[in-house]
Amino acid sequence: MLKQPHRRLNPLTGEFVLVSPHRTQRPWQGRLETPAQDRRPSYDPGCYLCPGNARAGGQVNPVYESTFAFDNDFAALLPGKGDSSELAPDSLFWSEPESGLCRVVCFSPRHDLSLPELSLRELEAVLSTWTEETRVLSANPDIRYVQVFENKGEMMGCSNPHPHSQIWATQHLPNEPAKELARQRDYLVSHGRCLLADYLKEELQREERLVRVNADWVALVPFWAAWPFETLVLPRRPLRTLLDLTQDERASLADLLKGLTTRYDNLFGISFPYSMGFHQAPCDDEPHPEWILHLHFYPPLLRSATVRKFMVGYEMLATPGRDITPEAAAERLREMSESHYKAKG
Ligand code: H2U
Ligand code: ZN
Numbered sequence: 001m002l003k004q005p006h007r008r009l010n011p012l013t014g015e016f017v018l019v020s021p022h023r024t025q026r027p028w029q030g031r032l033e034t035p036a037q038d039r040r041p042s043y044d045p046g047c048y049l050c051p052g053n054a055r056a057g058g059q060v061n062p063v064y065e066s067t068f069a070f071d072n073d074f075a076a077l078l079p080g081k082g083d084s085s086e087l088a089p090d091s092l093f094w095s096e097p098e099s100g101l102c103r104v105v106c107f108s109p110r111h112d113l114s115l116p117e118l119s120l121r122e123l124e125a126v127l128s129t130w131t132e133e134t135r136v137l138s139a140n141p142d143i144r145y146v147q148v149f150e151n152k153g154e155m156m157g158c159s160n161p162h163p164h165s166q167i168w169a170t171q172h173l174p175n176e177p178a179k180e181l182a183r184q185r186d187y188l189v190s191h192g193r194c195l196l197a198d199y200l201k202e203e204l205q206r207e208e209r210l211v212r213v214n215a216d217w218v219a220l221v222p223f224w225a226a227w228p229f230e231t232l233v234l235p236r237r238p239l240r241t242l243l244d245l246t247q248d249e250r251a252s253l254a255d256l257l258k259g260l261t262t263r264y265d266n267l268f269g270i271s272f273p274y275s276m277g278f279h280q281a282p283c284d285d286e287p288h289p290e291w292i293l294h295l296h297f298y299p300p301l302l303r304s305a306t307v308r309k310f311m312v313g314y315e316m317l318a319t320p321g322r323d324i325t326p327e328a329a330a331e332r333l334r335e336m337s338e339s340h341y342k343a344k345g
Contacts, residue, residue: 002325010224011187011195013179017226018314018321021328038271040112040161049162051109064109066122067129072102077170081142099142100170105129107163114152114163114271116261116340123254130167130278131242131250137169138241138283145173145282148242153273155300155308173282180279184290196292200234209330212259216252219260221330226320228302228309229267229329231260233295240291241280263336264299274299 007016048055051063057073082097089096107126108118115123130148137146150165151158173181187195203209203220211231212219222232233256239245245253264272275298281291302309302324315321 007319008224010222010226011199012183012224013176014183016319017224018319019325020321020323021325023323038161042110042112044111044162047111047160047162049104049106049160049164050111064106066125067108068106069103069129069133072104072166075102077102077168079142081171098170098172100168101137101140101143103133103137103167103169105133105165105167107165111162114261114265115150116258116265117342118258120251120254120258123258124250126165127242127245127250127253130165131245133167134242134280137167138243140169142171143169144284145170145177146280147174147177147277148280149275149277151275153271155273156275158273173284177279177282181282181291184292188290194238194290194292196234196294197238200236208327211330211333212256212263214252214256214259216249217256219256221326221333223326225326225329226311226322227298227300228322228324229264229297229299229333230326231297231333233257233260233297235293239293240288241283241293242278244293259338260297260333262338262340263333264297266336266338266341267332268301268305269341270305272299273301 002019003022005018005020005022007018009016043050045053047053049061049068051061051065051068054060055070055073059070059073061068061070077098077100079101080099082099084097087095087097105126107113107115108122115126118126134146134148137143146167146169148165148167152163184195187193187198191198200218203223204213204218209220209223210218211221216236217233218236219231219233221230225231233253235249237249239249261272264274276295278293278295280293281288300308309322311320
């Protein structure tokens with residue numbers, strides 16, 4: 001076990017993370033605070049996202065029975081190409097129009113069920129909806145990137161407890177996928193192989209950072225994780241986007257996500273907050289042989305349901321850091337049961 005402070009490189013972004021294992025207060029020795037129990041009704045008449053209710057913009061939701069997708073009533077982007085007459089890509093004052101579409105995807109009519117509490121069939125329906133949304137958005141000639149993500153929990157600034165995700169599709173490649181594109185491209189050019197395929201192969205041999213695997217997918221704590229319980233989900237086959245999954249791969253991804261998110265909830269006995277999302281290849285009509293589809297989970301919690309990690313100070317001004325090692329975090333998640341704490345009462 002590495003005990004000395006060191007830095008690790010994130011090959012997907014080219015950025016370092018500082019690891020200080022000698023500072024580790026082993027997190028399971030910390031007090032387990034009693035979490036606020038979230039007991040929600042299965043239907044909330046005041047919820048903007050429940051079936052049959054009116055949304056904030058006045059539209060009325062259908063009485064949906066599975067997933068439900070709609071245009072965000074307060075979209076951050078507008079469709080079309082934008083008006084560039086007032087904006088200039090000018091050296092120190094660069095500005096240019098950004099256009100796109102924002103969608104909201106409710107996971108289920110149930111107000112009280114988050115991803116780990118859905119059945120495998122319901123989880124598959126969520127994956128199918130994300131896939132169909134990706135299909136339509138990426139066929140739009142004005143769209144170059146489709147970002148599917150879920151922002152979960154009050155701690156992450158999620159505005160509505162009804163389980164839902166968002167999709168923002170944009171004219172330009174956003175920052176994070178742009179870094180990943182450049183790094184994956186460089187790796188393909190210099191090695192003749194995919195960065196994430198090589199990485200997965202190595203992690204499957206080393207085993208120490210694996211959390212949950214099945215026939216088609218692997219969830220692990222990446223070697224370069226910055227968030228305490230960050231995970232990366234990788235396909236065993238080189239898939240580029242959600243459109244490449246077979247029905248079997250969708251079913252096995254549902255299985256993997258249910259297992260992983262159940263472990264997250266069981267870690268501190270709460271509905272575990274996080275931001276998660278898919279990084280798919282850009283939809284710019286290029287083949288993208290460098291790209292491997294993957295999912296990032298970025299949870300903010302560190303030691304208990306109420307002790308979170310703050311990315312502040314040195315991390316904002318210099319380099320993100322962590323105490324608990326990625327290997328220790330993976331071990332903690334591996335130890336977790338996959339029977340959900342709520343089901344146990
Ligand atoms: P969060 O994922 O941060 O909770 O955001 C929920 C989104 O749902 C948010 O982008 C949208 C908000 O604009 N929304 C609607 O489109 N209609 C509503 O009636 C409520 C929320
Ligand atoms: Zn609701």
